[in-house]
Amino acid sequence: MGGSPRGLVPQLSIGIFVRSEEIARSAIELLTGERYALTHIKSAVEFLEFLKHNYHLDCLVFEVDLDRRELLSKLQARSIFLPAVIFSSQPGEDGRLEAPPSDGFEAAARTADQSQEQSCAFFYHPAEVQLPIAQSRSIAASIDRAIAQFLKLSTPVPVNDQSAKIDATAQLTAQSLLSRQQRRLAEKLRERLGYLGVYYKRNSQIFLRNLPSPEKQKFLEQLKSSYRDIVLNYFSEDTAVNNQIDEFVNLAFFADVPVTQVVEIHMELMDEFAKQLKLEGRSEEILLDYRLTLIDAIAHLCEMYRRSIPKETSQGRR
Structure with a gap:
């Protein structure tokens, strides 16, 4: 109906x-x-x-x-x-x-x-x-x-012995999709009711610094792949890039990825592109434009951290 x-x-x-x-x-x-x-x-x-x-x-x-x-x-x-x-x-x-x-x-x-x-x-x-x-x-x-x-x-599955065995990257992906749905719904409720009570809680067990070395490497590869997609589509007319930025930022946020790691991923990718452009005999100057991509990603990540602070706490700090 x-x-x-x-x-x-x-x-x-x-x-x-x-x-x-x-x-x-x-x-x-x-x-x-x-x-x-x-x-x-x-x-x-x-x-x-x-x-x-x-x-x-x-x-x-x-x-x-x-x-x-x-x-x-x-x-x-x-x-x-x-x-x-x-x-x-x-x-x-x-x-x-x-x-x-x-x-x-x-x-x-x-x-x-x-x-x-x-x-x-x-x-x-x-x-x-x-x-x-x-x-x-x-x-x-x-x-x-x-x-x-x-x-x-705070997490789609309870934090217990069973969930600890689940692949950390899969947990972070699920957490990312959950937070996107929460944010969309909260925005609708803010329009309707002025409701602002969204507070993102994170599971420290799946923070990047706490992952075993193989899982850490696997997650960083996924994060780099996600960022590569953003770079390739950033200056196109494909509106899907906004969702790709959301996905990247959510993954980074729930894994407590430091901004320095995001910068490192960006620089590694720019180095790869520079080598490819050199092989093709093309100028590397075009890569300077992608500083905007890095600024955009970091700005979204900072906003995510800002929104993760409980409303009462942020008011108390003023």
Whole structure:
């Protein structure tokens, strides 16, 4: 089904993918209005196709069954993470399935830190909200809570012995994609609610300086490859370069890469290009223009560090 008429403020895009037509109709009825743009998805194929063309889904409403668990596993494997409300027929032992507060997104944001990462018993990621079917009328408040918890999610998987065995570069890539989605959603909420509560938490286990030598080398090669793509496309009309800069900066930020390392990557790449230009008998002066690429990348990285400081802390330093 299509979304409700566009309001004057940004709508939250909600994808509803549940097996029960009754639950779907109830959720649509409860959420219909100017606040949400709703899409009722009826199959896994339709859902994956929908995601290809709709990168800006703000929350996923899901029902637990075998097929959908497999689909969630595919999303995890692709590092696609979204705020999620998951219907379940059985409440959990830890109380995470209690009805969330009903006084809106800002109230949910105030309590998100208390519940986000309390339990590893999740289907999709630690910030999901599990909602008993019997309490389905709380769907709107649950969406608020799911978004609030998602914005405070520090890592897609809990930091434990199992996650420590996962390839560090894969973890950093997942973290990068997660932060991009968090930033996009936070910007929409800032337009809608003036909400500024985004604080990026990082896992020191996957900082560059703490990685074993083979993983460190592998990550630096990926970072250099990412920067090479930026340089090759920087002066083209390809708007994808903005996403490439975001990807590079996010990877560098979550690995706590020092600015001096970014400069070193830039200089190494310029040396490679200079040798190639010399072989071709061309002037190296063109490479001076790519100082703009380095300045742009460092500026974005500094902005990422600035935004990583909690709002309360930054205010206290003034």
